Amino acid sequence: MTETTGTCRKRNWLLLGAAILFAALLAVLCLLLRPKPGAPDRFVIRYGSGEALEIPARETRTVVIRDGKIVDEATGEGDENVIRIENGTAWMETANCPHHECMKQGVLSADTVGSRPLGTWIVCAPHRVYVEYAGDGQ
């Protein structure tokens, strides 16, 4: 082995090391800079035979669902759910389902998802009305 090829080999190893380091740095940067997937930003209300209504979490709105359809106002007739969305929170305001389980599930928000038994969901099983706190990729 001459001295020239030895230096050349060393330089190649250095270049390879630098390339690997650069690639690793790039990968870390990509991980740090990508937007958080699934950060909740909207409430998705599922009802009826598969219909879904998406409402941005910051909106303020009352949604009334009766017998699987969205209606203008609550009358207490049929299978009725009144869902309130207000400044990043959602809850089942009233419902005439048998045991009002959906009303007992409390407020759904970024602050409560971690401690709620149903996580990102409010579920009214008897009426098949579901509210999900959803984000991208969910």
Ligand SMILES: [Zn+2]
């Ligand atoms: Zn219910």
